[in-house]
Amino acid sequence: MKKIISLIFHSFIVLSVASSQETPIIPTPAKVTYHDGVFTLRKDALVVAPSSLSSVAMLFTDDINSLNDYHLTVVAKGKTEGNIKLLSDRNIVHTEGYQLDILPGSVTIRASSDAGFYYGLQSMKQLIINGSGALKAQTITDFPRFQWRGVMLDVSRTFMPLNLVKRYIDHFSLYKLNVVHLHLTDDQGWRIEIKKYPLLTEIGSKFDPEFNRMGGYYSQDEIRDLIKYAHARNIMLVPEIEMPGHAVAAIASYPDLSCEGTRPKIHTFFEGPSIHEEIFCAGKESTYKFIYGVLDELCELFPSPYIHLGGDEAPKATWKKCPDCQKMMKDNNLGNEEELQSLFVKKIGDYLRTKNKTLVGWDEIIDGGMLAGNEVLMFWRGWKLSEVEKEVKAGFRVVCTPTTHCYFDYPYKSISTRTIFDYDPVIPGTSEKNYLGVQANFWSHIDRSENNIDKQLFPRALGLAETAWSNAENKNWNAFKTKALLNISYLKERNIFVYSDSTLIQ
Numbered sequence: 001m002k003k004i005i006s007l008i009f010h011s012f013i014v015l016s017v018a019s020s021q022e023t024p025i026i027p028t029p030a031k032v033t034y035h036d037g038v039f040t041l042r043k044d045a046l047v048v049a050p051s052s053l054s055s056v057a058m059l060f061t062d063d064i065n066s067l068n069d070y071h072l073t074v075v076a077k078g079k080t081e082g083n084i085k086l087l088s089d090r091n092i093v094h095t096e097g098y099q100l101d102i103l104p105g106s107v108t109i110r111a112s113s114d115a116g117f118y119y120g121l122q123s124m125k126q127l128i129i130n131g132s133g134a135l136k137a138q139t140i141t142d143f144p145r146f147q148w149r150g151v152m153l154d155v156s157r158t159f160m161p162l163n164l165v166k167r168y169i170d171h172f173s174l175y176k177l178n179v180v181h182l183h184l185t186d187d188q189g190w191r192i193e194i195k196k197y198p199l200l201t202e203i204g205s206k207f208d209p210e211f212n213r214m215g216g217y218y219s220q221d222e223i224r225d226l227i228k229y230a231h232a233r234n235i236m237l238v239p240e241i242e243m244p245g246h247a248v249a250a251i252a253s254y255p256d257l258s259c260e261g262t263r264p265k266i267h268t269f270f271e272g273p274s275i276h277e278e279i280f281c282a283g284k285e286s287t288y289k290f291i292y293g294v295l296d297e298l299c300e301l302f303p304s305p306y307i308h309l310g311g312d313e314a315p316k317a318t319w320k321k322c323p324d325c326q327k328m329m330k331d332n333n334l335g336n337e338e339e340l341q342s343l344f345v346k347k348i349g350d351y352l353r354t355k356n357k358t359l360v361g362w363d364e365i366i367d368g369g370m371l372a373g374n375e376v377l378m379f380w381r382g383w384k385l386s387e388v389e390k391e392v393k394a395g396f397r398v399v400c401t402p403t404t405h406c407y408f409d410y411p412y413k414s415i416s417t418r419t420i421f422d423y424d425p426v427i428p429g430t431s432e433k434n435y436l437g438v439q440a441n442f443w444s445h446i447d448r449s450e451n452n453i454d455k456q457l458f459p460r461a462l463g464l465a466e467t468a469w470s471n472a473e474n475k476n477w478n479a480f481k482t483k484a485l486l487n488i489s490y491l492k493e494r495n496i497f498v499y500s501d502s503t504l505i506q
């Protein structure tokens with residue numbers, strides 16, 4: 001009897017592994033049903049798509065045609081037999097959901113939005129990449145667990161050229177990540193053109209010469225180009241302008257923005273204090289006028305409903321000595337400088353609301369206790385879990401990016417692919433609906449080459465995708481590992497400098 005049970009158990013394991021090999025899609029789809037037979041993709045197959053979907057379809061065919069010797073073509077009308085057909089279907093209710101039917105005679109992707117079709121095609125692409133063109137017949141019904149599946153790129157400390165950001169967008173979107181949060185400003189550099197304040201890029205985008213390090217910035221035309229590129233791949237770009245702290249690059253450009261009005265140097269992270277005393281003055285009306293001017297251009301440029309204003313690590317020593325800051329506190333009956341920061345954040349949030357934008361901030365924005373409640377908290381202080389739990393219970397929406405699981409600048413020995421794979425952002429006893437989602441943060445204070453950045457992001461981004469998209473009950477580490485190894489081979493072929501595979505075996 002024991003032998004029989006053992007045999008049954010062994011067969012189950014073999015079947016489970018075989019199944020994971022048959023559907024090597026990351027993140028794991030919500031539901032897969034297998035059918036008899038296989039669909040063989042001809043090298044010259046057609047993708048039959050209505051003209052409204054031709055650009056989504058062509059992103060797919062361009063990608064596939066760049067592999068081996070495929071020459072797939074997008075057509076508006078054509079027979080279904082032997083081809084891939086995109087079919088609008090209002091019954092697919094989730095805006096990012098899709099149904100992929102692979103039958104021996106044809107493939108059909110149903111969705112009700114461009115995003116759904118894009119993701120159905122990404123699943124198809126992964127099956128082709130990780131198979132041989134002979135795809136096991138199956139029906140995949142899929143939709144995400146979380147609406148915010150992000151990666152933060154710190155383009156301030158190490159400026160990342162436009163093409164590098166696009167390369168990451170390509171590979172994040174293959175794994176159905178849908179937010180790239182651009183940390184555009186910090187003490188080490190201002191990286192976006194603001195036409196009203198040209199010195200921000202003339203001065204603020206460059207390190208002081210003695211530090212001998214490259215700066216750079218994105219023009220507004222480049223940002224428009226990047227937004228378009230990201231949007232086509234269902235990625236929302238969320239801009240962050242840090243305030244009131246981490247603002248040395250802005251203050252070096254316009255010294256009156258600080259309490260003392262003197263110009264600090266723009267130096268590299270390791271050649272200056274890690275957290276600067278110089279921060280925006282919260283007492284002068286001219287500071288707010290400047291910030292509103294920057295936000296006017298930002299809101300015009302970025303279609304994202306979210307604008308991130310930072311809000312973390314703001315030392316208050318200068319505010320304690322500043323007559324303008326102290327007067328602002330007195331006029332508003334504030335008891336301490338933390339409350340002044342809260343007022344500062346509230347004023348910015350109110351301004352953003354007039355532009356139909358929602359403020360996102362690092363979780364320090366809750367410290368002064370004056371927020372309206374519709375702001376989004378980006379939870380990063382892993383040691384403040386109980387405080388975040390309290391705020392989530394009070395109704396705040398949160399994006400989880402804790403230092404304990406989501407800091408992709410940390411070495412693999414402290415945060416492995418398994419660490420982020422095993423992470424469940426929902427704190428027990430809280431409502432999942434308050435969680436917008438999960439995000440990895442890549443801080444670039446260490447000067448990194450492109451290969452180094454690749455290595456920090458991959459393969460951990462695959463574990464992130466699984467946590468952000470897949471239902472918790474569908475996650476299986478052993479199955480994921482098999483799929484991840486296949487995907488790592490593909491990423492290497494695409495010249496992504498993936499960190500050693502051994503990190504997966506933990």
Ligand SMILES: [Zn+2]
Nearest residue numbers: 259281322325
């Ligand atoms: Zn001040």
